Amino acid sequence: MTITEDREAQAPDAPAGEVGKARRRKEDQRLITGRTRWTDNIQLPGMLHLAMVRSPFAHATISSIDAAEAKGAPGVIGVFTGEDLKDIQGVNITAWPVSPDQKTPDHLPVAVSHVAHAGEIVAVVVARSAAEARDAAELVDVDYDELPAVLDLKEAAKDEVLAHPDLGTNKSATWQLDSAGQGSGGDVDEAIAKARDGGIVIEREYRQQRLIPAFMEPRSTVVDPTGEQVTMWSATQIPHVLRFCIAATTGLPESKIRVIAPDVGGGFGGKLQTTPEEFATLAVARKLGKPCKFTETRSETMVSGHHGRDQWQKLTLSAEKDGTVTGLKVELMADLGAYAAIVGGGVPVLGAWMFNSIYKFGAYQFNTTNYYTNKTWVDAYRGAGRPEATYAIERLMDELAVEVGVDPLEIREKNWIKHEEFPFTTVAGMTYDSGNYEAATAKARELFGYDELRAEQKRRRESNDPVQLGLGVSTFTEMCGLAPSRILGALSYGAGGWESASIRMLATGTVEVVTGTSPHGQGHETAWSQIVADRLGVPFENVEVLHGDTQIAPKGMDSYGSRSLVVGGEAVLRAADKVIEKAKPIAAHLLEASVDDVEFKAGTFGVKGTDKGVTISEVALATWTGHNLPDGTEPSIDADATFDPDNFSFPHGTHLCAMEVDTETGATKMRKYVCVDDIGTIINPLIVEGQVHGGLVQGIAQALWEGAEYDDQGTLVTGSFVDYTLPTAADTISFVTDHTTSPSTYNTLGTKGVGEAGTIASTPAVVNAIVDAVRHLGVNDIVMPCTPERVWKAIQAGAAVTTEGERDAAPHFDEGAPNQDPASGASEGSDQ
Amino acid sequence: MTRINVTVDGVRYSDEVEPRTLLVQYLREGLGKTGTVVGCDTSNCGACTVHLDGTSVKSCNVLAVQADGHEVTTIEGLATDGELHPVQRAFHETHALQCGYCTPGMIMQACDLLKENADPSEQEIREGLEGNLCRCTGYHNIVKAVQQAAKDLSSQAVGS
Ligand code: FES
Ligand code: FES
Numbered sequence: 001m002t003i004t005e006d007r008e009a010q011a012p013d014a015p016a017g018e019v020g021k022a023r024r025r026k027e028d029q030r031l032i033t034g035r036t037r038w039t040d041n042i043q044l045p046g047m048l049h050l051a052m053v054r055s056p057f058a059h060a061t062i063s064s065i066d067a068a069e070a071k072g073a074p075g076v077i078g079v080f081t082g083e084d085l086k087d088i089q090g091v092n093i094t095a096w097p098v099s100p101d102q103k104t105p106d107h108l109p110v111a112v113s114h115v116a117h118a119g120e121i122v123a124v125v126v127a128r129s130a131a132e133a134r135d136a137a138e139l140v141d142v143d144y145d146e147l148p149a150v151l152d153l154k155e156a157a158k159d160e161v162l163a164h165p166d167l168g169t170n171k172s173a174t175w176q177l178d179s180a181g182q183g184s185g186g187d188v189d190e191a192i193a194k195a196r197d198g199g200i201v202i203e204r205e206y207r208q209q210r211l212i213p214a215f216m217e218p219r220s221t222v223v224d225p226t227g228e229q230v231t232m233w234s235a236t237q238i239p240h241v242l243r244f245c246i247a248a249t250t251g252l253p254e255s256k257i258r259v260i261a262p263d264v265g266g267g268f269g270g271k272l273q274t275t276p277e278e279f280a281t282l283a284v285a286r287k288l289g290k291p292c293k294f295t296e297t298r299s300e301t302m303v304s305g306h307h308g309r310d311q312w313q314k315l316t317l318s319a320e321k322d323g324t325v326t327g328l329k330v331e332l333m334a335d336l337g338a339y340a341a342i343v344g345g346g347v348p349v350l351g352a353w354m355f356n357s358i359y360k361f362g363a364y365q366f367n368t369t370n371y372y373t374n375k376t377w378v379d380a381y382r383g384a385g386r387p388e389a390t391y392a393i394e395r396l397m398d399e400l401a402v403e404v405g406v407d408p409l410e411i412r413e414k415n416w417i418k419h420e421e422f423p424f425t426t427v428a429g430m431t432y433d434s435g436n437y438e439a440a441t442a443k444a445r446e447l448f449g450y451d452e453l454r455a456e457q458k459r460r461r462e463s464n465d466p467v468q469l470g471l472g473v474s475t476f477t478e479m480c481g482l483a484p485s486r487i488l489g490a491l492s493y494g495a496g497g498w499e500s501a502s503i504r505m506l507a508t509g510t511v512e513v514v515t516g517t518s519p520h521g522q523g524h525e526t527a528w529s530q531i532v533a534d535r536l537g538v539p540f541e542n543v544e545v546l547h548g549d550t551q552i553a554p555k556g557m558d559s560y561g562s563r564s565l566v567v568g569g570e571a572v573l574r575a576a577d578k579v580i581e582k583a584k585p586i587a588a589h590l591l592e593a594s595v596d597d598v599e600f601k602a603g604t605f606g607v608k609g610t611d612k613g614v615t616i617s618e619v620a621l622a623t624w625t626g627h628n629l630p631d632g633t634e635p636s637i638d639a640d641a642t643f644d645p646d647n648f649s650f651p652h653g654t655h656l657c658a659m660e661v662d663t664e665t666g667a668t669k670m671r672k673y674v675c676v677d678d679i680g681t682i683i684n685p686l687i688v689e690g691q692v693h694g695g696l697v698q699g700i701a702q703a704l705w706e707g708a709e710y711d712d713q714g715t716l717v718t719g720s721f722v723d724y725t726l727p728t729a730a731d732t733i734s735f736v737t738d739h740t741t742s743p744s745t746y747n748t749l750g751t752k753g754v755g756e757a758g759t760i761a762s763t764p765a766v767v768n769a770i771v772d773a774v775r776h777l778g779v780n781d782i783v784m785p786c787t788p789e790r791v792w793k794a795i796q797a798g799a800a801v802t803t804e805g806e807r808d809a810a811p812h813f814d815e816g817a818p819n820q821d822p823a824s825g826a827s828e829g830s831d832q
Numbered sequence: 833m834t835r836i837n838v839t840v841d842g843v844r845y846s847d848e849v850e851p852r853t854l855l856v857q858y859l860r861e862g863l864g865k866t867g868t869v870v871g872c873d874t875s876n877c878g879a880c881t882v883h884l885d886g887t888s889v890k891s892c893n894v895l896a897v898q899a900d901g902h903e904v905t906t907i908e909g910l911a912t913d914g915e916l917h918p919v920q921r922a923f924h925e926t927h928a929l930q931c932g933y934c935t936p937g938m939i940m941q942a943c944d945l946l947k948e949n950a951d952p953s954e955q956e957i958r959e960g961l962e963g964n965l966c967r968c969t970g971y972h973n974i975v976k977a978v979q980q981a982a983k984d985l986s987s988q989a990v991g992s
């Protein structure tokens with residue numbers, strides 16, 4: 001039973017090579033027939049099952065743990081507390097202390113003396129079945145002394161209640177990028193001061209609510225300690241990073257650890273983590289000398305897997321009277337939750353180069369202050385720092401357009417980098433190599449029917465239609481391809497950003513490609529095969545891509561930050577080129593020609609001016625036999641390559657969204673969504689489109705539906721799929737996606753990365769559309785998620801304001817009194 | 833323990849199960865039918881969807897004992913005689929899956945939907961899949977897959 005490709009839709013203008021072809025995925029066959037290898041499927045002889053005892057309190061000291069009853073329960077093998085595992089359990093580390101004086105609380109996988117958020121593990125029960133382990137976990141009697149918990153980010157900043165009393169403050173670190181200081185632009189305070197006198201100053205405070213990544217496969221870990229190496233299977237995006245962290249903190253030598261990420265069911269950053277559960281499972285398996293498995297329930301994922309976003313953004317934009325932007329000052333407060341996670345304090349910092357986006361600001365300053373609270377830790381979630389930045393700037397550009405009295409597309413065009421200005425060094429100090437914002441916008445505008453929709457909006461407004469129409473714009477850019485190692489080093493990140501690949505030319509003509517990336521839905525097996533098939537001139541079907549096992553792919557930096565293709569794909573390509581290089585003298589020898597006369601084309605080494613030739617597969621076979629090689633030649637044409645990029649890549653795009661808003665009920669409905677993305681060269685348009693669609697819905701979900709909410713005890717009230725409202729098929733629409741192409745100049749293929757684009761761009765497009773629909777009713781902001789209730793309340797509050805002047809932004813920020821629109825329910829949750 | 837007799841993907845099984853065992857647990861742990869997966873603990877995600885006597889059910893919401901005397905079809909039993917089911921094919925051809933975790937449930941639900949309504953509109957497809965969550969695809973291509981499968985199934989019916 002195999003998939004036949006007979007109906008593969010090949011457009012008449014389909015590319016001759018593999019790159020650019022809408023190949024159906026190699027991965028699918030197993031996934032559509034249920035022949036999958038999820039971590040939770042793994043059963044080993046004598047395997048034991050773990051259940052976690054978790055703290056119900058947000059902040060408490062542990063006074064005693066009585067496990068006697070649990071130990072006597074049916075099937076139970078043992079109960080382990082943090083104290084029991086203390087010597088070998090390791091620690092969950094952060095890779096990115098953003099400042100030398102960052103305060104970082106120790107994060108033990110199983111808490112020993114205290115807990116800092118609800119859901120933290122305090123004991124591990126081991127039993128012969130998962131059900132028995134879970135039953136017995138209920139019997140573990142933990143005595144806590146509850147401590148006051150700090151839950152709200154702004155409260156945390158006051159340092160009145162401390163998330164970690166021993167740190168003496170909730171403040172983790174501050175980090176600044178200043179264009180005047182680093183010489184990439186002017187002084188932002190001067191620019192703002194100047195604008196206050198005759199120019200335009202826009203001051204806003206926006207909220208980035210807390211989100212939950214909600215990958216569909218709950219996390220699971222199996223550890224087999226019985227071999228010479230300890231083997232860990234885990235539902236992770238980062239098997240290589242995990243192996244490093246285990247070695248760095250548990251005392252196990254790195255060479256004794258094998259980590260495997262088998263089939264992994266989504267991640268979106270949510271599995272870019274080394275988790276307490278992984279470390280606890282490893283520790284217990286080592287203690288017992290038996291294979292152990294832990295698979296979390298969804299409710300556990302919600303409280304224990306890291307969350308995303310969670311920022312307050314204070315923003316000041318200055319412009320000249322005509323709308324030419326001059327300065328942008330960003331002051332963030334970021335909630336890290338209870339601990340600094342693996343990227344941790346670095347997530348808000350990743351936004352530092354992106355708030356200025358595609359616009360030519362003369363002066364810029366970015367500041368973030370990161371705080372701890374007694375809530376679930378926060379880390380990378382699709383976009384990590386960049387969606388937050390894009391939201392802020394794209395909302396502000398709409399506000400500026402209103403202030404100047406022009407169309408939001410016009411104000412953007414006035415200020416963006418023109419296509420002939422590339423390469424362009426931004427006020428944040430990044431050099432954008434390529435892009436064409438005009439082209440993407442023109443195409444999007446046309447596909448959207450922008451002018452017709454504007455006309456409809458006008459009609460509805462004039463006729464006082466209870467259902468108003470709003471158009472939202474987002475002309476975003478992002479930085480992809482994490483990351484040049486030197487830049488990471490300069491930012492005190494704990495690792496490099498290179499990627500590695502190997503190509504093994506097998507004797508029988510097939511090719512093994514080993515990649516250090518670790519896909520979990522992105523289709524690397526297909527895309528990498530296309531790249532290699534083109535480069536080596538071998539059939540697509542003959543290429544096998546191997547990944548996700550530190551024994552098979554010993555070197556890698558894994559998959560996140562839209563890096564896999566841009567960095568990992570380039571490593572694959574370079575390895576292929578090395579194979580050709582190594583094969584060439586052997587081919588020349590076989591052809592009895594001089595190396596200089598041999599050229600490689602479409603899989604064959606030919607002698608110039610003759611029809612003599614030998615295929616690369618023939619060379620591979622000849623190399624394998626080794627019978628007839630040039631003197632002194634190593635009998636191998638296999639090759640490795642490790643690629644470290646010189647710069648990031650900068651995909652961009654224009655997203656346009658039309659929302660209908662029922663002004664009587666606050667209900668919103670998406671009418672149309674068009675996006676034109678420029679992601680450089682496309683390897684597989686089908687995969688790219690899929691990435692865009694999925695990204696869009698995640699971004700739209702932030703705008704409309706999702707938000708992690710805590711009660712005042714620190715209990716996550718959106719703790720299951722009943723309360724955390726993920727979008728369904730019935731909530732969403734079909735999208736119009738298209739592309740323009742300006743290839744990246746930093747890699748051979750010209751690729752830029754697409755994994756996060758949809759999520760980064762769509763959130764502000766949706767909110768801009770809603771605000772646009774009701775702005776004439778006095779609304780200039782609605783806190784996300786824009787639920788019907790919030791929209792309705794905003795309309796009510798806006799309607800109560802009678803004069804234009806009263807709605808204007810205050811000229812200065814007052815401490816403690818954010819100058820948001822009164823309609824927006826400035827303190828989060830106040831309208832819940 | 834209770835004895836149950838169930839036919840799963842065409843094979844008859846007779847097993848002792850704990851009364852509290854969920855059908856999905858029995859399939860995965862008892863029979864090794866790991867193609868069917870669990871995505872939540874509140875019956876919201878639909879990842880565990882199988883057919884019970886030809887109708888889709890969330891197998892995390894059914895006890896194994898309730899399947900006693902009945903016939904279960906999982907994603908592993910959907911293809912027949914080495915031929916993919918048209919819905920499976922359509923998912924592949926329209927790229928309606930990425931990580932593939934929701935896919936078994938999504939496909940089983942789509943089959944049920946098309947059995948009830950051979951020519952669904954986009955809205956009917958979307959509503960018919962409302963109980964199945966996918967975090968990867970944004971549903972766009974899943975809807976396309978069901979539309980394509982509907983066409984294929986109807987031309988198959990005409991053809992036979
Ligand atoms: S596992 Fe989520 S509905 Fe059954
Ligand atoms: S394909 Fe990943 S959840 Fe649907």
